[in-house]
Amino acid sequence: xxxxxxxKKKILVVFLCATIMIFGLIGRLIxxxxxxxxxxxxxxxxxxxxxxxxxxxRGEIVDRNGVVLATNRTVCTIxxxxxxxxxPETVIRVLSDELKMDEADVRERVEKVxxxxxxxxxxxxxxxxxxxxxxxxxxxxxxxxxxYYPYDELASKVLGFTGGDNQGIIGLEVKYEEYLKGTNGTIxxxxxxxxxxxxxxxxxxxxxxxxxxxxxxxxxNIQEYCEQAALKVLEEKQADSVSVLLMNPQNGEIYAMVNxxxxxxxxxxxxxxxEEASLSxxxxxxxxxxxxxxxxxxxxxxxxxxxxxxxxxxxLEEGVVSLDDTFVCPGYRIVEDxxxxxxxxxxxxxxxxxxxxxxxxxxxxxxxxxxxGSERFYDYxxxxxxxxxxxxxLPGEAGTIMHKKEDIGTVELATMTFGQSFQITPIQxxxxxxxxxxxxxxxxxxxxxxxxxxxxxxIEEFEYKTxxxxxxxxxSETMQMLLESVVSEGSGKNAYIDGYSIGxxxxxxxxxxxxxxxxxxxxxGFAPADDPRILGMxxxxxxxxxxxxxxxxxxxxxxxxxxxxxxLGIEKN
Numbered sequence: 001x002x003x004x005x006x007x008k009k010k011i012l013v014v015f016l017c018a019t020i021m022i023f024g025l026i027g028r029l030i031x032x033x034x035x036x037x038x039x040x041x042x043x044x045x046x047x048x049x050x051x052x053x054x055x056x057x058r059g060e061i062v063d064r065n066g067v068v069l070a071t072n073r074t075v076c077t078i079x080x081x082x083x084x085x086x087x088p089e090t091v092i093r094v095l096s097d098e099l100k101m102d103e104a105d106v107r108e109r110v111e112k113v114x115x116x117x118x119x120x121x122x123x124x125x126x127x128x129x130x131x132x133x134x135x136x137x138x139x140x141x142x143x144x145x146x147x148y149y150p151y152d153e154l155a156s157k158v159l160g161f162t163g164g165d166n167q168g169i170i171g172l173e174v175k176y177e178e179y180l181k182g183t184n185g186t187i188x189x190x191x192x193x194x195x196x197x198x199x200x201x202x203x204x205x206x207x208x209x210x211x212x213x214x215x216x217x218x219x220x221n222i223q224e225y226c227e228q229a230a231l232k233v234l235e236e237k238q239a240d241s242v243s244v245l246l247m248n249p250q251n252g253e254i255y256a257m258v259n260x261x262x263x264x265x266x267x268x269x270x271x272x273x274x275e276e277a278s279l280s281x282x283x284x285x286x287x288x289x290x291x292x293x294x295x296x297x298x299x300x301x302x303x304x305x306x307x308x309x310x311x312x313x314x315x316l317e318e319g320v321v322s323l324d325d326t327f328v329c330p331g332y333r334i335v336e337d338x339x340x341x342x343x344x345x346x347x348x349x350x351x352x353x354x355x356x357x358x359x360x361x362x363x364x365x366x367x368x369x370x371x372x373g374s375e376r377f378y379d380y381x382x383x384x385x386x387x388x389x390x391x392x393x394l395p396g397e398a399g400t401i402m403h404k405k406e407d408i409g410t411v412e413l414a415t416m417t418f419g420q421s422f423q424i425t426p427i428q429x430x431x432x433x434x435x436x437x438x439x440x441x442x443x444x445x446x447x448x449x450x451x452x453x454x455x456x457x458x459i460e461e462f463e464y465k466t467x468x469x470x471x472x473x474x475x476s477e478t479m480q481m482l483l484e485s486v487v488s489e490g491s492g493k494n495a496y497i498d499g500y501s502i503g504x505x506x507x508x509x510x511x512x513x514x515x516x517x518x519x520x521x522x523x524x525g526f527a528p529a530d531d532p533r534i535l536g537m538x539x540x541x542x543x544x545x546x547x548x549x550x551x552x553x554x555x556x557x558x559x560x561x562x563x564x565x566x567x568l569g570i571e572k573n
Contacts, residue, residue, distance in 0.1 A: 055144030056182030058166055059211030061159060061173075064253075064449065066456075067220040070159055070173070070265075072145040076128025078119040080110050085138030095119055095139070098131050121164055122146045142187070147173075149265035155223050156262040157294040158394065158447065169268075170292050172216065172447060175393055179451050182211035212459060213452040217253035222246060225563045226256040230538075233556050234260050237543035243295045244556070245426055246564070249434035249526060249535040252443035252464060254392075255564075259295045268292075297397045300423035301539070304509030305360045305549070306524045307419030307429070309483065311369055312357060313436045314380035317475045320371040323482075325353045329363045335414045340366065343508070357482050358490025360506060362418045369417030374408040377416065384470055385442050386424065390431045391465070392445045400424045419509060430537050433524060435470040436479050437503065437532050442467040477530075479503075484529035494554035495525050497561060499572030503529035504557070506550035511542070518542045523553035527561060533570060536560060 061070035078099065085091055092110050096103040099120050109117045123131075125143070132141045147162040160171020167181065168174030185208035230242040244258040263272045270276065272291055276284050293299065315321045331347035333340050342348065342362045348355070356364030369377060381387055381402065389397050401423040403412055415421040427445055435442040444464035451460040471479075483503030486492040492504045504525030511518045521543055526535040538553045538560075546552060 054142065054185035054187060054205075054208045055166055056184050056208035057145050057210040058147060058162065058182060059180040060213045061180075062213060062215050062452075063218050063220045063223075064216065065219065066215075068150060069155065069216075069218070069220065071148050071150065073148040074125045074143055075121075075146040076123040076125060076131075077121045077142045077144055078123055078128065078131060079116050079140045079142065080119060081116050081138045081140065082110075082113050083115075083138075085110065085136075087137070091136050091139055094131065094134055094136060098127055099123065116140070151220075152264050152266060153262040154220070154227065155218060155257065156265050156268075157259045157292065158218065158257045159265060161265050161268040171294070171394060172214065175395055176214050176448060179214055180211040183209040185209075210454065213454070213456070214448065215450045215452055216447040217248075217255065217449050218257070218447060219255045221567060222564055223256040223258065225560055225567075226258045227260065227262070229556050229559050230258045230260045233538075233540060233543075233552065237540060237545065237552060239540050239544070240542040241295060242541070242556075243426055243539040244537065244560070245296050245430055246534060246536045246560070247430060247434070247445055249438045249443070249532045250441075252431070252434075252445045252466075253449070254445055254447050255534070257294070257296050257447075259293075261291075263291050294394065294396070295539070295541075296426045297392055297394055298425075300398050300401055300425050301511070301520055301541075302421070302423055302509045303419040303429050304507035304520065304522065305419055306433075306505045306507040306522055306537075308357065308360065308365050308417070309433050309436060309479065309505050309524070310380075310384060310386075311365050311417045312482065313471050313475055313479055314377065314384075315368040315372050316478055317380070317471050318372055318376060321353055321368045323352065323354050323478070327351055327353070327356055327361070327364045327367055329356075329359075329361050333363045333366045333414065335366065335411050336409075338411050338414075340411075340414055354482060354485060358486050360486075360491045365417040366414040369413055370410070374410075374413045375405070377413060378405045378408060384432050384435065385467070386428065386432055390425075390427050390445050392427055393448050393462075397427070398425050400428060419507065426537050426539055429524065430535060433526075434532075434535055435467075437476060437483070437526055437535070439473050439476050440469055440471045442470045480529050480532070483526075487525065487529075491550045492523065492525070492554055494550055495523060495558045495561075497558055497565070500527055500561070500565060500570070501529040501573060502527045502561070503532070504554070506548070506554055508547060508549045519547040521547050521549040521551075521553045523549050523557050525554070525557050525561070527565060527570065528573075534561075534564065534568060 057072050060068055062068050088110055092103060092107050096106040109119055128141045158171055160173035161169055162173055163169050168177045186206045188204035226244040226246060230244050234242045242260050246256040247254045261272050271287055279287060328350050329342055329348040331342050331345050348359050348361050351359060386400050389399055412421055431445050443466050446464050448462045450458050453459055480503055483505060484501055487495050487502045487504050491506045495502055495504050502525050504523060507522045509520045511520060521540040522538060524537045526532040536557050538556045540553055543552055
């Protein structure tokens with residue numbers, strides 16, 4: 001009797017548990033069907049949808065006059081969908097033939113089991129159209145964009161280039177990526193359980209949004225003038241490289257920035273020397289990195305006598321020298337235990353400060369620098385902005401390589417006065433001299449001017465910092481007069497152009513180690529001297545034969561100004 005009662009209770013418990021489980025399952029099913037229906041519907045759709053990306057057209061880069069320097073070409077991406085391929089051998093044969101690819105590589109990708117496999121990107125549109133005509137099941141030809149540079153090498157190290165994903169890698173392309181890149185679109189297709197696209201079901205497209213246009217201060221014609229002049233002297237002097245920089249000293253706009261040899265922006269991974277076949281992968285990458293370097297902003301050098309502009313301005317501002325001060329140059333100065341020579345071995349004899357600048361006499365600058373003293377000299381480095389970056393809107397700007405204040409002894413001070421024993425970039429020197437001759441305002445050198453929409457309307461104008469009071473207006477006017485006399489009467493006479501007042505300074509510096517006997521010839525000049533509207537620099541690295549800045553660099557800027565000054569509407573006096 002007890003066993004029967006126990007069995008009935010056991011059966012009841014099992015029945016109740018089963019009932020609870022059934023109601024629980026029903027409740028869960030109702031919850032999933034009613035409350036979570038949308039989530040699972042989306043999940044199911046995801047399992048039967050395939051997404052393909054549509055690249056956005058990258059924004060163009062145009063010069064100050066609207067000349068297109070960087071644009072796009074329509075190219076194709078060739079992909080395969082494994083589950084849809086009906087004749088794999090034909091697909092492999094056609095793609096390897098039309099794409100000029102190794103058959104084994106194509107086979108590996110075609111036979112790979114994946115939702116979609118890219119075979120090749122950046123395929124010319126004609127080739128893509130030809131593949132599309134074969135109408136091969138499982139082969140997709142999608143159109144997208146490849147960056148194209150109409151002038152190949154023009155301003156290559158300024159504009160920069162993009163990678164296979166259309167993202168900027170160097171130069172303005174990477175600096176202004178957020179404006180240029182645009183927003184990619186997508187194509188959504190519906191498939192069955194086998195991954196085969198369903199016919200009669202419309203594709204869902206999200207259209208791409210093109211990038212915005214970047215307007216820069218570079219002038220195509222001025223850049224072309226400068227590149228031609230730089231290439232000529234590069235070949236004539238068999239130099240390692242030549243840099244040319246032209247900017248507006250009043251507002252910092254850069255008209256031209258040349259670093260020859262340049263490289264082909266449409267083939268940026270091919271060395272401009274053609275040596276890649278003999279290099280290892282690591283050596284090739286190092287060579288490419290070197291080829292892409294922008295010498296105007298990435299590389300420092302000892303400026304030599306062009307730095308005497310800055311020494312003169314500091315000493316005039318401090319009042320430790322006047323124009324009528326006289327000096328005696330026997331061809332050297334003894335500083336502590338060092339005999340530091342002037343470039344004129346026999347010396348310049350007795351000369352005024354004005355004549356000392358015209359003659360580029362080292363002893364004169366050592367004398368006034370020692371009057372100023374190392375602490376105040378360092379203070380002027382800071383005041384002029386030499387110890388901070390210029391803020392130019394290009395990636396990788398190098399900073400000044402300078403002694404610590406406490407390490408500047410008498411010998412270091414003496415050599416620094418004429419531009420040795422420290423290093424700066426050409427953009428830093430040009431920016432600092434601009435502030436000295438433009439009335440005392442340190443401008444920010446820049447290329448970016450504005451962002452435009454597709455119709456050319458301005459969306460955003462860029463603004464840049466200007467720091468006033470670098471030197472007094474009186475010092476600035478004095479420096480304009482002194483540097484004009486250097487060109488009209490002194491060492492810079494090879495930059496003289498009849499009818500124009502040009503101020504400037506030559507330089508010849510020796511690279512380290514000194515035993516290598518390699519030199520840098522340079523010239524910095526601005527016009528008109530009393531109201532500078534353009535300032536230019538020419539830097540020639542390791543010229544063969546005659547290497548003096550006044551002899552080989554000054555004529556290059558004169559040739560450039562012969563074309564550029566009339567082009568800018570700067571009239572002769």
